[in-house]
Amino acid sequence: MSRYFTDEHEWIDVEGEIATVGITDYAQEQLGDIVFVELPAEGTTFDKGDDAAVVESVKAASDVYAPISGEVIEANGALEDEPALVNSDAEEDGWFFKLRMTDPSELEGLMTEAAYKKFVASL
Amino acid sequence: MTANDNIAMLEDALPLEALPLDAWHRARGARMVGFAGYHMPIQYDGIMAEHGWTREHAGLFDVSHMGQLTFSGEGADEALELLLLSDIKGLKPGRQRYSMLLDQDGGILDDLMVSRPGDGAFDDAAIYMVVNGATKYDDIGWMIEHLPDDVIMNHMADQALLALQGPEAGEAMAALVPGTADLIFMQCGAFDWNGVPLWISRSGYTGEDGFEISLPADAAVAFADALCALPQVKPIGLGARDSLRLEAGLPLYGHDLTPAVSTIGADLGFAIQKRRREEGGFIGHGRVMKELADGPGAKRVGLTIEGRLPAREGAQIYLGDVQVGDVTSGGFAPTVGAPIAMGWVSLPHSAIGTALEIEVRGKRIAAVVAPMPFVPHRYRRKA
Numbered sequence: 001m002s003r004y005f006t007d008e009h010e011w012i013d014v015e016g017e018i019a020t021v022g023i024t025d026y027a028q029e030q031l032g033d034i035v036f037v038e039l040p041a042e043g044t045t046f047d048k049g050d051d052a053a054v055v056e057s058v059k060a061a062s063d064v065y066a067p068i069s070g071e072v073i074e075a076n077g078a079l080e081d082e083p084a085l086v087n088s089d090a091e092e093d094g095w096f097f098k099l100r101m102t103d104p105s106e107l108e109g110l111m112t113e114a115a116y117k118k119f120v121a122s123l
Numbered sequence: 124m125t126a127n128d129n130i131a132m133l134e135d136a137l138p139l140e141a142l143p144l145d146a147w148h149r150a151r152g153a154r155m156v157g158f159a160g161y162h163m164p165i166q167y168d169g170i171m172a173e174h175g176w177t178r179e180h181a182g183l184f185d186v187s188h189m190g191q192l193t194f195s196g197e198g199a200d201e202a203l204e205l206l207l208l209s210d211i212k213g214l215k216p217g218r219q220r221y222s223m224l225l226d227q228d229g230g231i232l233d234d235l236m237v238s239r240p241g242d243g244a245f246d247d248a249a250i251y252m253v254v255n256g257a258t259k260y261d262d263i264g265w266m267i268e269h270l271p272d273d274v275i276m277n278h279m280a281d282q283a284l285l286a287l288q289g290p291e292a293g294e295a296m297a298a299l300v301p302g303t304a305d306l307i308f309m310q311c312g313a314f315d316w317n318g319v320p321l322w323i324s325r326s327g328y329t330g331e332d333g334f335e336i337s338l339p340a341d342a343a344v345a346f347a348d349a350l351c352a353l354p355q356v357k358p359i360g361l362g363a364r365d366s367l368r369l370e371a372g373l374p375l376y377g378h379d380l381t382p383a384v385s386t387i388g389a390d391l392g393f394a395i396q397k398r399r400r401e402e403g404g405f406i407g408h409g410r411v412m413k414e415l416a417d418g419p420g421a422k423r424v425g426l427t428i429e430g431r432l433p434a435r436e437g438a439q440i441y442l443g444d445v446q447v448g449d450v451t452s453g454g455f456a457p458t459v460g461a462p463i464a465m466g467w468v469s470l471p472h473s474a475i476g477t478a479l480e481i482e483v484r485g486k487r488i489a490a491v492v493a494p495m496p497f498v499p500h501r502y503r504r505k506a
Contacts, residue, residue, distance in 0.1 A: 032362070033170055033171040033172075035431065035433065036431045036432050036433060036455070036462075037453035038432065038484070054484065056432070056433050056455070057170075057363065058170040058454060058455050058457065059165075059170060059362050059454065061433070061435065061437075070329060083403060085433070086392075122452075
């Protein structure tokens with residue numbers, strides 16, 4: 001399994017043709033206390049860059065974009081009952097949704113963990 | 124583009140200014156944002172934790188962006204009664220009132236606190252006033268236009284303003300300034316702390332017991348340090364200030380109150396004492412009288428929301444297919460444990476218990492008109 005990162009502060013775990021998407025620990029830190037996550041329904045299809053989810057913190061609503069094109073095969077139901085999972089475990093249990101990728105070549109432009117760390121340090 | 128647009132753009136482009144506690148906030152790990160023209164702390168540990176701390180202990184808020192004004196000179200009370208809808212002549216030394224500036228059409232230009240210093244505080248000024256930070260320069264312009272030359276308005280730009288709020292605020296404040304233990308809600312007075320003159324009122328914007336403290340800017344760091352050295356006190360950012368005031372049902376100017384809405388519709392008629400209702404004589408009086416007699420077209424209401432999805436400012440409120448109002452403030456309420464909102468709804472649909480819907484990102488969520496405050500006020504009143 002390989003993990004990729006975007007400059008929109010999302011992470012993507014890729015296993016075969018399935019991509020699991022979440023927001024990074026840096027992103028949850030910036031958003032603050034998360035009180036609601038609106039997730040896409042199974043079967044929804046996205047082009048890279050489409051609005052895919054909304055994260056509501058106490059203060060504001062923030063869009064999460066599809067980092068890669070594909071069809072939603074599962075959304076993380078645990079976030080319905082416990083949206084704060086995104087704060088406590090953004091990069092594991094706080095995942096948002098899984099996509100069946102339609103164009104894996106889109107992964108090529110994304111960052112590795114080391115590159116993302118460097119990117120965050122530069123902000 | 125009109126000339127006004129150009130001016131607005133220039134104002135937006137002005138660099139943010141630093142307040143007296145700027146470095147103090149940063150040293151405590153605050154995340155700073157631009158607000159009302161200043162760098163302000165939005166949060167330290169997180170809004171939920173800070174909100175909870177204030178409801179259980181005591182939170183220290185820096186509100187030095189607000190405008191602090193004094194009025195003195197012959198006829199100051201009479202002149203201010205033209206501008207403010209409250210009873211100014213009857214305001215006793217050491218007493219504070221909530222009041223408003225209205226425009227000629229009765230629209231709300233600002234909401235504010237006004238008090239009678241006494242004790243020789245503020246160079247024997249007749250009146251001390253605190254106005255909103257984002258509106259202070261407009262307020263000053265409006266008042267200069269309508270005050271006679273004999274009345275002197277002084278904008279105290281060198282004065283900091285802090286708020287200490289929460290159930291432990293009384294004991295924390297008394298540890299530094301013992302005399303404050305005798306104050307009750309909306310009383311105020313001059314105090315001394317290590318030679319620093321303090322003007323303290325028992326009031327605030329969270330629904331909790333607490334104080335607002337005006338002091339010279341050069342003493343603000345030492346006083347904030349002394350407060351935060353007490354076990355009850357932690358610094359709290361603007362984020363929690365907003366969630367606390369929303370739960371307390373208190374309107375935020377520029378959002379819940381604007382020049383487009385009226386005092387009576389805002390359910391803030393308590394600011395107009397009996398004599399002023401009867402005699403009028405303030406700018407905007409016509410609309411107040413008319414709405415007292417006939418009712419306003421729309422009312423500011425509280426809304427409880429079903430589910431977990433917050434409805435925020437700008438969301439439209441519906442009854443069936445008909446839009447009957449707008450959300451003007453909304454978000455997750457940490458003490459309530461659910462989303463709540465404040466909004467304006469047309470009068471026929473504004474009764475407590477009315478079932479409505481709010482549209483959020485194309486979806487309808489169920490909402491019910493609810494009494495405010497959402498969290499009971501715990502002011503220190505007379506025994």
